[in-house]
Amino acid sequence: MAVNVVESKEWYLAGYAAEGVPTTDHLTLRSVPLSLSLDSIPDAYVAVQLLFISVDPYLRTRMSGQEDGLYFPQFSLNQVITAFGVGRVMRSKDEKYSEGDIVLNAFFPVAEYCVVPSSVLIRKIDPEAGIPLPEYLSCLGVPGFAAWVGIEVLGEAKPGSNAFISAAAGGVGMVAGQLAKLKGCRVIGSTGSDAKVRLVKEEFGYDDAFNYNKEVDFDATLSKYFPNGIDIYLENVGGKMLEAVLNHVNPHARIPVCGMISQYNQIWTEREGVRNLLNIVGKEVRMEGFLVGSYLDRFADFTVEMEGYLKQGKISSKIKIYEGIQNFAESLGSLFSSSNFGKVVIEVNKPR
């Protein structure tokens, strides 16, 4: 017989973290009873068991309680926070969804179970497609799409371009480097540990990579790795690395600006100022920010291309899975300590 009330663990925001990495002082786990009985579910709603939750840098910017530069709304105090995720429909009051459907949502509660309007579901996933479910949050999801927009659309990657990718070992970086290689670029990455440098070179096929925590002078580092200058810089980190890059750009370089994670833990007036923006004029650089949500008209093209690469083994994927929702705060913290490898995901419940 089907369960009608569950205890659902969920993460809520106990306080804003203006600066620094949010801790369990700011993010707190609680357990709430949730009725899953059909008559308690409103029309056009579904009850969902969460399977996988995507742990993404932008979540941190929704916990600062102030204008941040990414402009996602701040999470409300004492409310459950939300994230991209994959879940399984348990009960449905919408004829388009049935029990057992695997569904994707950009704003699932970070919880074990939830009842949500069916209108928020992005789509159903076909489990017979042979793609592991977490991949829909990785290469086939937001990070993979961000990498594609950055490298193929805005970066205009061409054979022989010199491409530099920061946060190279993360969800976006791992895909971006491989896409740039497939387009014939020479690709160099930066990341935060020697183990991740090895990962990037050995598993993701980067031509070379360096550990920025060991480099004292980024300018000298880039001179060494880019004797012929930089044509494309996929910007994931901001601050001093961007400043160094701007001293090494070639004429007409492209800088797709995907994120600036090194600046997410400070209020904006405390962030690192970039002093050499004048190089943008002399080198005629195009620096362009983007949010994947603005490129949804290209998502189908992307999906076809990326599924092809995955099936042909042309893109390799690494996913770091934390088991159990209790690990959310720790997994979010891992994004800021270089302890994550590849795409970070939480397995909330085992898929059957």
Next chain:
Amino acid sequence: MAVNVVESKEWYLAGYAAEGVPTTDHLTLRSVPLSLSLDSIPDAYVAVQLLFISVDPYLRTRMSGQEDGLYFPQFSLNQVITAFGVGRVMRSKDEKYSEGDIVLNAFFPVAEYCVVPSSVLIRKIDPEAGIPLPEYLSCLGVPGFAAWVGIEVLGEAKPGSNAFISAAAGGVGMVAGQLAKLKGCRVIGSTGSDAKVRLVKEEFGYDDAFNYNKEVDFDATLSKYFPNGIDIYLENVGGKMLEAVLNHVNPHARIPVCGMISQYNQIWTEREGVRNLLNIVGKEVRMEGFLVGSYLDRFADFTVEMEGYLKQGKISSKIKIYEGIQNFAESLGSLFSSSNFGKVVIEVNKPR
């Protein structure tokens, strides 16, 4: 009988000015004898009497003796400096040019007379076209073209766009504001004195303008002038103004980066760091540097359009003319003291 030797006054670089506005310690006038006799002129050279010299901000960056971000080669010590100018051919050893031709060159010596290879001449000007010669250095020259590239090509000015133009009363700014108005934008300018605020509003048709020297908090100023945010920012000044603008940009704003004159008198490590570049991501801003030299394939389109506007009186032009080459250092200094109005030009010799 034609003169065969002239005394030509010329400005040479006596020393680099790493910081601050170059003075006569760095820029020095001297008089040199120059032979204009036909047999002293090499084949494919012409002797030219300079008529007008364009006084431009980038000239300052060629006098710093260090990497500057605009990447024009540094002037050599003790050599005559060069500038955009209009001259009259006095003697010619190239059959394409005859005595009396009015010619344009991007790199004329800043001198009263010169002998140059005819290959450096950009083109002949038809004095019968009815356009005053200095206009070829202003609305129809580099500043006008820069304004056109910034507003029409990269800025994608559309009816209803909110456009902000810094250095609004200068050579680029006066044209840019009028072009943006012609495209149907709401146009606000910033400039350095109350008299220039009046000029911008009364002669160049800006909807409004402010004196940045009187504003203590650019952020508050922009809130006041842009209640609906900024769609296009033609960047001429850089530093704190750019930072303030980035707090007021609308989604998908364009920032054509024409120059950053507030930063030309410092070495790059001393320049004002911009701390809120993360807004480029959240607002999906496109910030693009340009040099007019890269858009020469569009110069003919521009010329047709601009000549039309000038003839129809749709664009009004203001040119500040300094009489005599001895005023070069002072006129260059005027670009940094808000004492210039419109495009600054030196009349070296009276056209006949």
